[in-house]
Amino acid sequence: MKLSINMAMTLDGKVVRPDGRWYGLTSSEDKTQMDVYRSQSDAVLIGKNSILNDNPIVKIRAVPNALNPRPVILVRKGTLPPDKHVFEESDHIPLIICTKSNLKEIKTSLENKAEIFALDSDDIDPKKVTGILKRKGYKNVLLEGGPKLNFSFLEADLVDRIYITVVPYIIGKTGLAGIADRNSELPGFDKQNWTLKQHFTKGNEIFLVYEKS
Numbered sequence: 001m002k003l004s005i006n007m008a009m010t011l012d013g014k015v016v017r018p019d020g021r022w023y024g025l026t027s028s029e030d031k032t033q034m035d036v037y038r039s040q041s042d043a044v045l046i047g048k049n050s051i052l053n054d055n056p057i058v059k060i061r062a063v064p065n066a067l068n069p070r071p072v073i074l075v076r077k078g079t080l081p082p083d084k085h086v087f088e089e090s091d092h093i094p095l096i097i098c099t100k101s102n103l104k105e106i107k108t109s110l111e112n113k114a115e116i117f118a119l120d121s122d123d124i125d126p127k128k129v130t131g132i133l134k135r136k137g138y139k140n141v142l143l144e145g146g147p148k149l150n151f152s153f154l155e156a157d158l159v160d161r162i163y164i165t166v167v168p169y170i171i172g173k174t175g176l177a178g179i180a181d182r183n184s185e186l187p188g189f190d191k192q193n194w195t196l197k198q199h200f201t202k203g204n205e206i207f208l209v210y211e212k213s
């Protein structure tokens, strides 16, 4: 199974606005390219905060006749409101991966809205997540963030490819996340470099494709 991060990033490397959300800084070119990447994927992995803050719709619009990937959402604590777009508007019933500590809460709010898979632990080990997705037969999985989730999968060395769109804005504010974010560095970050496989422009944006060396 191949796991690919897909993120849009400003010229100064930020992936969230000062209000902690991401909207209005991507062009129609980026949205189209995102649909191309989604059309090549069986599943899309999304973190809890991204669902809460951005309420994304996992539905391909720009690629005719494409099959929509299945949303897979990771929730370690608490639950999510059932009226989020991902539960109302996806072609496939979302898969929620949770822990033994929040299973009851998740079942209470999302029983009829998602397939629920509880790990037998209080944390969500990314290796267990990829194991579940492999067993389900998924071959290409897109990790759409946010940065905390990306960090966990990078730390576990599970990311094969990174798609980055550079969007023409500079935010400047200290402390806003980049594509991977935690209050520590990625172990061995200066030993693992990424190989540029592709780069192209569309409109005013640059699209980069890096693969693990």
Ligand SMILES: NC(=O)c1ccc[n+]([C@@H]2O[C@H](COP(=O)([O-])OP(=O)(O)OC[C@H]3O[C@@H](n4cnc5c(N)ncnc54)[C@H](OP(=O)(O)O)[C@@H]3O)[C@@H](O)[C@H]2O)c1
Residues within 6 Å of the ligand: 006, 007, 008, 009, 014, 015, 016, 017, 020, 021, 022, 023, 046, 047, 048, 049, 050, 051, 053, 054, 074, 075, 076, 077, 078, 124, 125, 126, 144, 145, 146, 147, 148, 149, 150, 152, 177, 181
């Ligand atoms: N620019 C872009 O392309 C782009 C793309 C996506 C998102 N974003 C932005 O990123 C923001 C959210 O980023 P974020 O980093 O705060 O949140 P996130 O990565 O979307 O979600 C992180 C949360 O997911 C849960 N989680 C479950 N398993 C996890 C694991 N193994 N490792 C880490 N987290 C796990 C945790 O919540 P609990 O412990 O509470 O369950 C954690 O706090 C969004 O608001 C959006 O604006 C930008």
